[in-house]
Every structure is written in structure tokens, then in C-alpha cells.
Amino acid sequence: MTFRPSRPTAPLALALGASLFVACAHTAPAPKIPEAPTPVHLRLLAINDFHGNLGPPEGSSGEIRTGDERVKAGGAAWLASHLEQLRASAPGATLMVSSGDLLGASPLVSGLFHDEPTVEAMNLMGLALNAVGNHEFDEGAAELLRLQTGGCHPKDGCVGKERFEGARFQFLAANVVDARGATLFAPYAVREFDGVKVAFIGMTLQGTPEIVDSAGIQGLRFLDEADTVNALVPGLREQGVKAIVVLVHEGGIQQPGGTYDGCEGLTGPLVDIVRRMDAEVDVVLSAHTHQAYNCELFGKRVTSAASYGRLITRMDLTLDRASGDVVKTDAHNVIVTREGPGVEAVRALVEHYDALSAPLRDRVLGRLTAPLRKPDANVWPSGESSLGNMISDAQLEATRGAGAQVSFMNAGGIRAELDAGDVTYGEAVTVQPFGNALVTFTLSGAQLHELLESQWRGGATHILQPSRGFTYTWRESAPEGQKVDPASLRLDGAPVRPETLYRVTVSSFLAGGGDGFRVFALGTHRQGGPLDVEAMDSYLKAHSPLAPPATDRITRVK
Numbered sequence: 200m201t202f203r204p205s206r207p208t209a210p211l212a213l214a215l216g217a218s219l220f221v222a223c224a225h226t227a228p229a230p231k232i233p234e235a236p237t238p239v240h241l242r243l244l245a246i247n248d249f250h251g252n253l254g255p256p257e258g259s260s261g262e263i264r265t266g267d268e269r270v271k272a273g274g275a276a277w278l279a280s281h282l283e284q285l286r287a288s289a290p291g292a293t294l295m296v297s298s299g300d301l302l303g304a305s306p307l308v309s310g311l312f313h314d315e316p317t318v319e320a321m322n323l324m325g326l327a328l329n330a331v332g333n334h335e336f337d338e339g340a341a342e343l344l345r346l347q348t349g350g351c352h353p354k355d356g357c358v359g360k361e362r363f364e365g366a367r368f369q370f371l372a373a374n375v376v377d378a379r380g381a382t383l384f385a386p387y388a389v390r391e392f393d394g395v396k397v398a399f400i401g402m403t404l405q406g407t408p409e410i411v412d413s414a415g416i417q418g419l420r421f422l423d424e425a426d427t428v429n430a431l432v433p434g435l436r437e438q439g440v441k442a443i444v445v446l447v448h449e450g451g452i453q454q455p456g457g458t459y460d461g462c463e464g465l466t467g468p469l470v471d472i473v474r475r476m477d478a479e480v481d482v483v484l485s486a487h488t489h490q491a492y493n494c495e496l497f498g499k500r501v502t503s504a505a506s507y508g509r510l511i512t513r514m515d516l517t518l519d520r521a522s523g524d525v526v527k528t529d530a531h532n533v534i535v536t537r538e539g540p541g542v543e544a545v546r547a548l549v550e551h552y553d554a555l556s557a558p559l560r561d562r563v564l565g566r567l568t569a570p571l572r573k574p575d576a577n578v579w580p581s582g583e584s585s586l587g588n589m590i591s592d593a594q595l596e597a598t599r600g601a602g603a604q605v606s607f608m609n610a611g612g613i614r615a616e617l618d619a620g621d622v623t624y625g626e627a628v629t630v631q632p633f634g635n636a637l638v639t640f641t642l643s644g645a646q647l648h649e650l651l652e653s654q655w656r657g658g659a660t661h662i663l664q665p666s667r668g669f670t671y672t673w674r675e676s677a678p679e680g681q682k683v684d685p686a687s688l689r690l691d692g693a694p695v696r697p698e699t700l701y702r703v704t705v706s707s708f709l710a711g712g713g714d715g716f717r718v719f720a721l722g723t724h725r726q727g728g729p730l731d732v733e734a735m736d737s738y739l740k741a742h743s744p745l746a747p748p749a750t751d752r753i754t755r756v757k
Contacts, residue, residue, distance in 0.1 A: 236520040239393045240291030243444070243514040244282055247298035247486035248506035250334065250614075250632075251305025251317040253549045255537060256507040257629075258616045263459050263491070263509050263534050272509035272534050275549055276541025279324050281533065283542065285513055292392045295325050296399065297368075298486035298503075299332025299448030302346065304614055307560050307628045308552050313338065313352050315363050316552045322367045323545050328388055330401030330446035331372040332486060337633065339415025340383060343370070347384070359555050371401020371446065373431060374422040383419065386431060389440060395518045398440045400428055402447040404487055409715050410611075412708060424449060425475035432477045441524040442516070443480045447472065450488035450503050459510060460532045462494035465501075466658075473497055481525040482514060493530050500528040509535055560625030565739025568746045571617040574610040574662065581673075581753040582654075582662025586630070587613055588748040591666035593738030594637055594731065598704040601639035601726040605690060606666040606704040607650075609714045613664075622739055624732075631731045635706035640722030644688070645697035650718040651683045661714060665752050666704075668692075672754040687754075706731055 255261055255274035262269040286293045301321065302314040309317045321329075335343050342352075349365025351357040373386030387400040402424045408416060424447055435443060450469050457463030469485050473496045476483070482500045489506035504510040510532045517527035540546065553560075571586035572578065587608050595606040615629045642650070651671060654661050656679070672687040688695035695701070705719055707727075712720035728734075739745060 238526065239395045239518040239520055240289070241392050241397065241516045241518060242285070242289035242291065242293045243482075243484070243512070243516065244285055244293060244295045245298065245446075245484045245502065245512040245514060246278075246295075246301075246504050246508060246510075247448075247484070248300040248332070248489050249297065249302075249317065249508050250300055250506065251302060251309030251314050252507040253308050253316060253320055254306065254553065256509070256615070258618065260507055260615050261509070263505065265459070265534075270534055271537050273507050274535070274537055274541065275320050275324075275508065276546035277537050277539075278508045278511070278535050279320075279542035279545040280539060281511055281535050282324055285511065285533065290515070294327050294390065296444075296446055296484065297321075297326060297329040298446045298484045299330045299403065300334040300486060301329050301332070303332070303334025303337040304632045306632060307556050307625045308549065310628065310632050310634075311556050311559070312358055312552060313342065313355065314346065315352075316548065318346055318363075318366045320545055320548055322364075323542075323548065326368040327390075328369050328371055328399050328401065328446065329366075330448055330486075331370050331375065331384060331403045332448035333404045333407040333410055335370075336407060336411045336416055339412075340419060342415075344383075359552060371399065372403050373400050374405065374424060374427040375403050375407075376420050376422065377418055378420075386427075387435070389435070389438065392518070393520075395442065395520060395523050396438065396440045397442040397444060397516075397518070398435045400431060400443065400445045402427065402445060402449070404448045406715075410708075410713050412713075413711055425472045428480060429475070429477045432479050436479070439523065441479070441522060442518055444482040444484065445476070445480055446484050448486045450485045450490055451492065451501075452488055452490050453492050457492065459491035459505065459534070460493050462492050465492055465494055465496070469501070470496065473499055473501055482516070482528060484512065484514070491532055493532055500530055502530050502532065504532055511535060556625070560623060562624045563621045564624060564627055564736045565743030565745060566621050567617060567619050568744050569619050571747055573613050573616050574664070579750050581750070581755040582610075582660065583664055583750050583753045584610070584613075585747040585750055586616060587664025588667070588750060588752065589738075589745070590631070590731075590735065591664050592748060593734045594704050594706075595666040596738055596741075597734035598637055598639045598728045601704070601728060602702040603639045603704040604702045605669045607709070608664040608706075609709055609716070610662060610664060611714060612706065612708070624736070627732050627735050627739075631735065633706070633708065633731070635708050635731045637704055637728035637731060637734060638707050638710035638722075638725055639702055639704045639728060640710065640719075640725040641700050642703050642718065642722050643697065644695040644699045644701065646718050646721060647695055647701060647703075648683060648685045648688060648697070650716060651688075652680050653716060653718060655679045655682055656715060661716075662753070663716070667748065667752070670752050670754070672756060674756050676757055704728065
């Protein structure tokens with residue numbers, strides 16, 4: 200007989216099943232839900248258009264407007280201390296970057312030494328990347344390469360030091376290429392932060408050939424900014440880069456009423472460049488216009504930190520560790536106030552070069568009875584200014600021997616203002632820091648009219664500052680190309696005739712068609728003259744004490 204165990208009754212079976220379930224619950228833990236990877240935080244500290252302003256810039260160039268107040272701002276020692284504070288408060292890694300014109304058009308303390316002092320100061324501050332601006336080419340591409348790699352100046356040697364080590368930071372210029380298509384500097388740099396890659400593309404102003412001496416950039420081409428960025432994006436994707444920051448030396452302008460940390464109706468070439476950039480671009484740190492703004496444009500964060508080290512853009516990026524992309528941006532323009540002594544090492548460096556330049560810097564050229572101011576449409580709606588008129592008068596007087604009858608100064612070449620009292624050589628160089636020679640040549644009356652019409656291009660206005668005796672009227676409501684009535688042109692009270700030839704003086708920069716004034720390049724029978732600063736020196740000596748010239752040479756009508 201075969202024995203078979205009996206089946207448990209239903210209640211017993213249920214009890215046994217429940218016991219087994221409880222036992223399993225105690226011996227097999229429930230599966231854990233994977234935690235989301237923590238984000239990566241990166242703080243960018245950005246400047247632009249520093250222009251070698253190691254000492255605190257003066258006048259309105261050394262202030263930031265906050266509502267109805269003006270705050271004194273800038274100076275390398277204070278810039279360094281604010282950078283230290285912003286690094287210390289960062290939630291993650293930090294990187295200091297510049298969007299160009301770090302060098303060039305510099306005050307005497309830097310410009311006298313070919314901007315080596317600014318390179319050394321930025322080395323101390325920990326600058327990592329600088330997109331090459333148009334003014335980096337002021338002394339030519341070869342000189343810019345020397346500033347990157349080091350070595351004494353081929354003509355002046357090493358002044359105030361045994362050797363010049365060069366920039367520890369990297370120059371970037373993706374759209375500056377030679378005849379073979381090779382870039383002058385690296386197009387971009389890829390940096391990794393806690394496992395996440397971020398690309399920084401450096402971009403030079405495409406219009407650089409129009410505003411620098413062509414001799415220094417022979418053989419180089421400057422390509423479209425947006426097209427260049429877009430062509431680089433696929434290659435960056437292949438490298439696993441999803442976060443892209445563009446350092447571009449081009450900018451925009453806010454509408455009146457905009458604040459240093461706002462974005463009031465931004466206009467200018469930058470807007471179209473950003474619009475055309477690939478959607479993979481997350482951040483655009485811009486420059487060139489010396490404006491301050493903080494915008495969201497076409498899905499990208501777009502900023503600019505004014506000029507001369509008066510602001511730092513604090514850009515906080517939140518990066519997704521899994522995708523590598525930027526998921527959040529938070530940006531603010533921070534005023535570089537002059538609180539405390541600043542960073543000792545940077546202050547000592549500036550004082551060293553300041554002492555070396557002092558004998559030349561402090562030489563008094565003459566005296567002013569009242570301040571001379573830069574062009575300001577709110578003060579002189581016509582476009583001229585007391586300082587611009589004085590500079591043109593000085594250049595005309597300095598080249599009378601070459602037959603000069605009229606001189607023109609470009610407003611963009613006037614970099615600072617002059618206060619009443621003694622004017623020193625250092626102040627004169629700060630106003631005109633380019634060291635341009637004067638050139639006198641011949642243009643017809645018709646060409647002079649064409650020149651004046653070219654002051655309005657693409658919606659932008661570039662009023663030339665004329666010398667004493669040259670007058671004309673322009674109409675605000677007229678279309679471009681028809682704003683100046685030819686019959687309004689006068690030279691010493693006589694009508695300017697289309698067929699008559701006139702001798703014209705401008706800087707060597709303008710003489711080559713710089714600032715977009717191509718008519719100047721057509722001038723014939725050219726004769727070189729003194730440097731622009733020498734012309735101001737002689738003029739102030741001859742006319743001191745000098746009263747501001749009248750601003751009645753240009754008339755603007757509705």
C-alpha cells in the first residue's frame with residue numbers, strides 16, 4: 200500500500216503562504232530606484248574690451264551708471280579682488296574668459312610697453328581664454344603671436360624686466376585664416392569640468408580689415424562669425440561636447456533707458472549673428488561696442504561687460520551630468536567697485552610700470568580753461584564735439600605745410616576726455632592711444648560729399664569731427680545716401696565745388712579706408728606728417744590756455 204501525504208486544508212494553506220511571503224519580505228530587499236546624477240556647476244567670469252586699462256580709468260570712462268547715480272569703477276587691482284571674491288563664492292568650478300580687445304588702444308602705462316604689462320596682469324588674475332579682437336591686431340599679427348609665446352620686442356627689447364614670458368592664457372580666433380584656410384590661433388578650446396566637456400569658440404570681428412592697419416594683417420581673411428561657429432558644431436558633437444560658449448568680438452546696443460544688467464531693445468550686428476547660430480550654442484559672451492547688457496536671445500544667454508574692466512559678467516551654468524548639456528544659466532553684470540586696496544601683486548605690477556612711464560607721462564603739454572568732451576548725441580545732436588573739434592584743429596595746423604585745408608577725426612578714435620587744467624602727455628595718449636601718423640592727400644569736392652554721406656551706413660551713424668572752417672548741414676529724416684545737401688558744404692565760408700581739389704588730413708588709419716570710410720583710400724598725392732599725439736602736443740603748447748572750440752560746424756535739421 201502506497202502512502203500519500205494528505206493535502207493541507209484551505210485555511211492552513213493560506214497561513215503557510217502568508218508565512219512564506221513574510222519570510223521573503225524580510226530576506227529580499229526591494230530594488231532601489233537609481234538616484235538622478237547631481238548636476239555640474241560652472242561659473243564663468245567674463246570681461247571684454249579691457250584695452251590695457253591697468254590704472255583706474257578716468258571721467259565717464261571710469262564710471263557705471265546705476266539709475267541716477269554714477270559709481271566709480273575699474274582698475275586692475277580692484278578687478279583682481281572682485282575676481283577672487285566671485286571665485287570664492289562659486290558653487291563649483293570657475294573659469295575667467297575675455298571676448299577680445301584685451302590689448303590695444305591702451306593708456307600709456309600699458310601701451311608704452313607694447314601691452315606686455317596687461318598680459319602680465321592677466322596672468323596674475325588667472326585669465327584662461329581670450330578671443331582675439333580687432334585691436335589685438337593694432338601692431339600686426341606677428342606682434343600678437345609674440346605676446347602669446349613670449350620673447351622681447353624686436354625693436355624695443357624687454358623694458359623693466361629681463362624677459363617676457365608671454366601669455367599663460369590662450370588666444371582663440373576661429374574665423375581668422377590664412378590663404379590655406381589655416382587659423383592663426385586655435386579656433387576653440389574644450390575644457391572638462393567634473394566629467395562634462397564645455398567648448399569655448401573664439402571669434403574675431405569680421406569687419407576687422409576695415410578698422411585696423413592693413414599692413415599688419417596681410418594674407419589673413421576674417422570670415423563670417425555665425426557661419427564659422429556653425430561649421431564647428433558637428434565636430435564638437437563628435438567629441439561628445441554638448442555645452443558650447445561663444446566668445447565673440449562683436450556686440451549690440453541697448454535702447455535708451457537700458458541698465459548695465461538689463462536688455463532694453465538690443466540692436467546691432469550681434470543680434471543677427473546670434474539669430475543665425477546653431478541651436479547647440481548655449482551662451483554668447485560679446486564685446487566691441489563697449490556696452491553693458493544681459494539678454495536672452497533666440498534661446499541663448501547673451502551678455503557684455505561694458506569696457507575697461509568696469510564690469511565682470513558672472514555667468515553660472517548648470518550642466519546635466521548625463522547629457523552634458525547646459526540646463527540652466529544665471530548671469531549678472533557685477534560692478535568692479537574701488538573698495539579696499541585691491542590685490543597686492545597686481546597693484547605692485549601696475550605701480551612698477553607706472554613708475555617707468557612717469558617721466559614721459561607727467562610732462563605737461565598745455566592747459567585747458569574748461570573740459571573737452573567726446574561726441575555725445577545727448578549733448579551735441581549734430582554729432583560733433585568739443586574734443587573732436589580740437590583734435591581736428593590740431594591735425595590741420597600740424598599739416599599746413601603739406602597744404603592741408605581740412606582735417607577729419609573719427610569719433611571712435613577718441614578714447615577718453617580731458618578735464619580742465621593741465622594736460623599731460625599721458626592724458627593725451629589716453630585720448631589718442633593708437634600712435635597714428637597723419638597723412639595729407641587730395642580729394643575732390645564730389646568725393647568730400649561722398650565721404651560725408653558714408654557717415655550713415657546700415658542704420659548706424661559715424662559722424663566725423665571736422666576742423667575749423669569746414670561746415671555743412673545734414674537732414675535726420677532723409678534716407679541714407681541723401682542726408683547731406685551738397686550746396687551746404689562750405690570751406691572757410693566758400694562753397695565746396697564738386698570739381699575743385701582739396702587737401703585733406705586724417706590719421707594713417709583713416710587714410711587706408713579705416714572705420715569704413717573708403718573714400719579716404721582714394722586720396723592722391725599723399726604726404727606723411729607727424730604722429731597724432733605730437734600734433735596735439737604742439738597745438739596745446741601754441742594755444743595754452745586753450746578754451747573749448749565752438750561746436751557749430753555741423754548743423755542737424757529734421
